[in-house]
Amino acid sequence: MDTLANDDTWQRLWASREAIARQSINGLFAEDAARFDAFSLTAAGILFDYSKQPLSRATRDRLLALARAREVARLRDAMLAGEPINRSEGRAVLHTALRVPAGEIGWAGPDIAREVEDTRSRMAELAEAIRTGRRTGATGQPIEHVINIGIGGSDLGPRLVLEALAPLADGPSVHFVANVDGVELQRAMACCDPERTLVLVVSKSFGTVETMANAHEAMAWLRRRVPADDVLERQVMAVTANLERVSELGLDPALALPMWDWVGGRYSLWSAVGFAIMLGIGPSAFAELLAGAHAMDRHFSEAPLDSNMPVLMGLVSVLNGTLLGRRSQAVVPYTERLGRLSAYLQQLVMESNGKSVDRDGRSISLPTAAAIWGQTGTPGQHAFFQALHQGTDVVPVDFVGVARPVAGEHGDPLELTANLFAQSQALMQGRGDPGMAAERHCPGNRPSNTLLLEALTPSSLGALIALYEHRTFVEAAIWGINAFDQFGVELGKVLATDLKPLIAGGQAPDGVDGSTAGLIARYRDWRG
Numbered sequence: 001m002d003t004l005a006n007d008d009t010w011q012r013l014w015a016s017r018e019a020i021a022r023q024s025i026n027g028l029f030a031e032d033a034a035r036f037d038a039f040s041l042t043a044a045g046i047l048f049d050y051s052k053q054p055l056s057r058a059t060r061d062r063l064l065a066l067a068r069a070r071e072v073a074r075l076r077d078a079m080l081a082g083e084p085i086n087r088s089e090g091r092a093v094l095h096t097a098l099r100v101p102a103g104e105i106g107w108a109g110p111d112i113a114r115e116v117e118d119t120r121s122r123m124a125e126l127a128e129a130i131r132t133g134r135r136t137g138a139t140g141q142p143i144e145h146v147i148n149i150g151i152g153g154s155d156l157g158p159r160l161v162l163e164a165l166a167p168l169a170d171g172p173s174v175h176f177v178a179n180v181d182g183v184e185l186q187r188a189m190a191c192c193d194p195e196r197t198l199v200l201v202v203s204k205s206f207g208t209v210e211t212m213a214n215a216h217e218a219m220a221w222l223r224r225r226v227p228a229d230d231v232l233e234r235q236v237m238a239v240t241a242n243l244e245r246v247s248e249l250g251l252d253p254a255l256a257l258p259m260w261d262w263v264g265g266r267y268s269l270w271s272a273v274g275f276a277i278m279l280g281i282g283p284s285a286f287a288e289l290l291a292g293a294h295a296m297d298r299h300f301s302e303a304p305l306d307s308n309m310p311v312l313m314g315l316v317s318v319l320n321g322t323l324l325g326r327r328s329q330a331v332v333p334y335t336e337r338l339g340r341l342s343a344y345l346q347q348l349v350m351e352s353n354g355k356s357v358d359r360d361g362r363s364i365s366l367p368t369a370a371a372i373w374g375q376t377g378t379p380g381q382h383a384f385f386q387a388l389h390q391g392t393d394v395v396p397v398d399f400v401g402v403a404r405p406v407a408g409e410h411g412d413p414l415e416l417t418a419n420l421f422a423q424s425q426a427l428m429q430g431r432g433d434p435g436m437a438a439e440r441h442c443p444g445n446r447p448s449n450t451l452l453l454e455a456l457t458p459s460s461l462g463a464l465i466a467l468y469e470h471r472t473f474v475e476a477a478i479w480g481i482n483a484f485d486q487f488g489v490e491l492g493k494v495l496a497t498d499l500k501p502l503i504a505g506g507q508a509p510d511g512v513d514g515s516t517a518g519l520i521a522r523y524r525d526w527r528g
């Protein structure tokens, strides 16, 4: 049995599992007039309301005892200090060091602080030179477009941030290309003037096949369309932790922006991986993004466990997902600006914690990361909310709202906010008047969190993302997981490499399973 299932504090929670599942959330409010105050807190510009969870004060105490027993605080401090907590890869995990303000040393010490600051200054200088037109393309034209080629962590974070903060965009337009199917790249190339375009090739490993294929394609386009011998030198930049491989693409490693092996891909938007963000909204807005994340880091590091937002959020998630077996979680932001949030969180949460062995290689018998999904409200209300209210599965929801609308954006904030609050209310209260037809009955007692941002600013967005990063860390600590490797992704990559010659070749695909052989045969047939 794994260490969590064996833990006394877990076993006590397990013993009260049925009672917690039956716990009436409405009843908890009826008993405790101060429930909202006792089950909500504010940090770094975010209000976290977890009062609509099946949590009595006693259950919360038991969860906090679990956090202590699983040494969440010690593991957090080890991460912040740069201990090699990613044991399977022998690496430190220091995305928090990327957010330490300029001039401060931070938890990880002066060497790391210096490296981070040097790179940040280089990014800012370069970004300003490009944004002001001092640094031009190879034919002297200003850079008006950026094509960011990367996938996973080298795409999702910068994409989320630039979509969320689009009203602040005052630099070149940024186009994101992740998929190797060619659609995004074609679309980007169709609307960019090649003489005014900078291509960023963003890859921690600089070996990801999709990214390299798209980079080759984009570089060929620049070579074809820009009449200058030094076009690649002037208009293609690499961002990577693997500087040696940069020259394989014909680029100068000296012009590359570095990242480090102590930053995981899905935790990397704060590094040079976020260069597109800096180009799009400028170095000072980027600095505000980092400052918001740093404010959440400080809160995570300093607040006692019982008033620590990521800790409480992680415990609530473990309660729902592991104790009560609710195997998916919906994330519903009430602003189109955060439309990319659930996609971003899918990688953050599921690539980090979608694992079934602990950090010592023992198998875990209890359920770990739940599936994350969602879309924006109110459109989501007219799609999947029916199942949230009346379906057979209980799906905990994170509602994300913004109090102050973005200046200059129209829409009806009152309508939006009324819908946001009404949905969590309806999920909790349900509806069951006597004599009501069964199909109209809503069982209620369905849990949700609400995260309310005062405004959607670089700072609050940074804090929101850092909150989810730390929530993911807390859950990993409870389960005993190393959240910072991703070996599961490797197998598919290896098999794709093996299959390519079989799919392309004329010979019968020997040595593969029947389904794959059948698919290859039909593909070849239809492809002609």
Ligand SMILES: O=P(O)(O)OC[C@H]1O[C@](O)(CO)[C@@H](O)[C@@H]1O
Binding pocket: 151, 152, 153, 154, 202, 203, 204, 205, 206, 207, 208, 211, 265, 266, 351, 486, 489
């Ligand atoms: O930045 P790279 O090395 O190209 O990797 C891209 C992504 O691929 C993965 O390794 C696997 O999906 C992610 O962890 C990573 O963010």
